[in-house]
Amino acid sequence: MIEILSATALATVQDFGRFGSLGYGVGTSGAMDxxxxxxxxxxxxxxxxxxxxxxxxxxxxxxxxxxxxxxVTGAACDATLDGQPLPPNWVCQGREGQVLxxxxxxxxxxxxxxxxxxxxxPSVLGSxxxxxxxxxxxLDGRALQQGDRLGALHPGISPLxxxxxxxAPGLALxxxxxxxxxxxxxxxxxxxxxxxxxxxxxxxxxxxxTTQSNRYGYRMEGQPLLPIAPMEIRSHGIVPGVIxxxxxxxxxxxxxxxxxxxxxxxxxxxxxxxxxxxxxxxxGGKVRFIECSYLEAVEALETNRAYLREVSRLLELHREGxxx
Amino acid sequence: xxxxxxxxxxxxxxEHHLAGAEMSRPGVHLTLKRGASAGAVAAPxxxxxxxxxxxxxxxxxxxxxxxxxxxxxxAVGDQLSAGQLVALLQVGELLxxxxxxxxxRVVDVRVPCGTTVGYGEAFLGVEYxx
Numbered sequence: 055m056i057e058i059l060s061a062t063a064l065a066t067v068q069d070f071g072r073f074g075s076l077g078y079g080v081g082t083s084g085a086m087d088x089x090x091x092x093x094x095x096x097x098x099x100x101x102x103x104x105x106x107x108x109x110x111x112x113x114x115x116x117x118x119x120x121x122x123x124x125x126v127t128g129a130a131c132d133a134t135l136d137g138q139p140l141p142p143n144w145v146c147q148g149r150e151g152q153v154l155x156x157x158x159x160x161x162x163x164x165x166x167x168x169x170x171x172x173x174x175x176p177s178v179l180g181s182x183x184x185x186x187x188x189x190x191x192x193l194d195g196r197a198l199q200q201g202d203r204l205g206a207l208h209p210g211i212s213p214l215x216x217x218x219x220x221x222a223p224g225l226a227l228x229x230x231x232x233x234x235x236x237x238x239x240x241x242x243x244x245x246x247x248x249x250x251x252x253x254x255x256x257x258x259x260x261x262x263x264t265t266q267s268n269r270y271g272y273r274m275e276g277q278p279l280l281p282i283a284p285m286e287i288r289s290h291g292i293v294p295g296v297i298x299x300x301x302x303x304x305x306x307x308x309x310x311x312x313x314x315x316x317x318x319x320x321x322x323x324x325x326x327x328x329x330x331x332x333x334x335x336x337x338g339g340k341v342r343f344i345e346c347s348y349l350e351a352v353e354a355l356e357t358n359r360a361y362l363r364e365v366s367r368l369l370e371l372h373r374e375g376x377x378x
Numbered sequence: 379x380x381x382x383x384x385x386x387x388x389x390x391x392x393e394h395h396l397a398g399a400e401m402s403r404p405g406v407h408l409t410l411k412r413g414a415s416a417g418a419v420a421a422p423x424x425x426x427x428x429x430x431x432x433x434x435x436x437x438x439x440x441x442x443x444x445x446x447x448x449x450x451x452x453a454v455g456d457q458l459s460a461g462q463l464v465a466l467l468q469v470g471e472l473l474x475x476x477x478x479x480x481x482x483r484v485v486d487v488r489v490p491c492g493t494t495v496g497y498g499e500a501f502l503g504v505e506y507x508x
Contacts, residue, residue, distance in 0.1 A: 130444075141463065142444065364470065368472045
C-alpha cells in the first residue's frame with residue numbers, strides 16, 4: 055500500500071491498455087511509454103503488462119505504508135528514497151515508512167512507478183488502465199490525488215534479488231534525425247490528397263510539440279500541411295498514432311486516450327513501435343518523422359520485443375547468479 | 379595470492395596444455411581445472427585481506443557515470459557512506475550496482491569510465507577511517 059503525498063495532477067494508473075472495446079466507443083488508454091512499463095515490470099518479475107502509475111508532472115511523492123518492492127522507469131527524474139539517490143530505470147526493495155520522491159526529469163517526460171505484482175485496482179473490460187473520458191478503470195476512473203492509497207498485488211519482501219537497473223530504451227534503441235528525436239510514420243489513407251510540397255515538408259521539417267498536447271493527442275506545429283482540394287470526410291475509426299490534419303494544416307497525433315472515431319483527413323500514422331518515443335518527447339520539444347513501410351513497421355515491433363526478451367534473459371541470468 | 383597470480387597460473391596451464399593444478403598454502407586452497415564447467419568447483423571460504431580499494435564484483439563495462447546522467451557517482455575526496463552507489467557494471471542491457479561496503483573517503487579513481495573490466499579489479503582507491 056502506498057499513499058500519494060504530492061498534489062501533482064494527472065498521474066494515472068495504466069497498463070498496456072484496453073483492447074477489443076473500440077466497437078463500443080471505448081478507447082484503448084494504456085501507458086504512453088509501453089517499453090518503460092514493461093521494463094519496470096520485468097525488473098520486478100511481474101507480467102510485462104501489470105498496471106503501474108504513470109507520472110507526467112513533477113515533483114511527485116509517495117509514502118510506502120508497508121514493505122513493497124518497486125521500480126521507477128521512464129523519464130530520468132532525480133528519484134530519491136528517503137533522500138538517498140535512486141538511479142533511473144532501477145528496482146529496489148522499499149520499506150514501510152519510506153518516502154519516494156521524483157523531481158523534474160532531465161531526460162524523457164513520463165515516469166512509471168511499478169509495484170511488485172502490479173497496482174491492485176479492479177480490471178474493467180479486461181484492463182486496469184484509467185479511462186478518463188468514460189470515468190472508469192484505474193482508481194475510480196480518475197487521476198490520482200493527494201491522500202489516495204493504492205495497493206500492490208504482491209507487497210512485502212520480494213524473493214527476487216533487486217537493486218539492479220536497465221539501460222534506458224532511448225539509449226538501447228536510439229532513433230534520431232540531425233540530433234532530433236524521430237518517429238517512423240506510415241502514410242495513411244488521405245496522404246496522396248495533400249500537396250506534394252506539404253508532403254515533402256512533413257518529412258524534411260522539424261515539428262514542435264505544442265502545449266496543447268496530452269494523453270488524448272499531441273498538437274504539432276510546423277509548416278502547414280495543405281490538401282490539393284478541400285476534403286469533407288465522414289467520421290471513421292481511428293487509433294493511437296493516427297496523424298489527423300484539421301483545417302489550417304497543423305497536425306494532431308492521436309495518443310493513448312484518443313477517442314475511437316474522427317473525421318479529419320488522415321495524413322499518416324506513427325507506428326505502434328515508436329509511440330513510446332512520442333510519449334517521452336517533452337512538450338515544447340522538436341521531433342522529426344521518418345517515412346516507413348508496413349514491413350518496416352512490423353520489424354520495428356519485433357525489434358522492441360527482442361529488446362525486452364534480452365532484458366528478461368539477462369535478468370534471469372542475474373537472478374540465477376545471485377542465487378548461486 | 380592475488381588474482382593476477384591466479385590469472386598467470388591459468389595462462390601457464392593453457393600454454394602447457396595441462397588439465398589442471400591444485401595447490402595449498404596456509405589459508406588458501408586453489409583448484410584450477412581447464413575446460414571444467416564453472417559451477418563444478420565449490421568456492422572455498424577465503425580469508426580476505428582488507429585492502430584500501432573497491433573491487434569490481436564481476437565482468438562488464440565499468441560506468442562511473444550513469445548513462446542518463448551527467449555527474450559521476452563519486453569524485454576524489456568524497457566521503458562515502460556504507461552502501462553508497464559508486465559505479466555501475468554494465469552487462470548488456472543490465473546495470474549492476476557497485477557499492478561502498480562501509481564508510482570511506484575516495485582517494486583516487488583507477489579505471490576510466492567505459493573500461494571493460496574483469497572480476498576483482500581495483501577501480502577505486504579509498505581510505506577507511508582508522
